[in-house]
Amino acid sequence: MLRAALDQSAGEGLGWINALVDARIGKAIRLMHENAAHPWTLEALADAIAMSRSAFSKRFKSLVGQAPLDYLLRWRMRLARDQLRRGATVSATAAQLGYSSESAFGHAFKRVYGRAPKRYWRGQATGEKFPNAPNKLS
Structure with missing residues (x-):
């Protein structure tokens, strides 16, 4: 999985590995990975990292290359x-x-x-x- 993620992000600057270094977006990714069964919403994830929904969604997509709930x-x-x-x-x-x-x-x-x-x-x-x-x- 790590190799696939690196391949995906190579040359594009996108991918969850690159996003992990961002304190807030990295925390959101860790929350999703640690508790995938949780009924996450965009609002719940944004609240958990102290961001507005729109700012969170925009930053997540710019770093990861896809919307948070698609991820x-x-x-x-x-x-x-x-x-x-x-x-x-x-x-x-x-x-x-x-x-x-x-x-x-x-x-x-x-x-x-x-x-x-x-x-x-x-x-x-x-x-x-x-x-x-x-x-x-x-």
């Missing part, structure tokens, strides 16, 4: 993908990441990876190749 979604889905690779069930993964339903989790997973998590989970047993998340959310 959080992708982080959760990376965690989900790793859990599914290790054989966790879709329902257990959804619950562990704070989703209120398997359906809500499935929609989020498909938004990032283009496939339903159950298809991914089944593909692990058959050795099906599965792509990494795209760089941008649509």
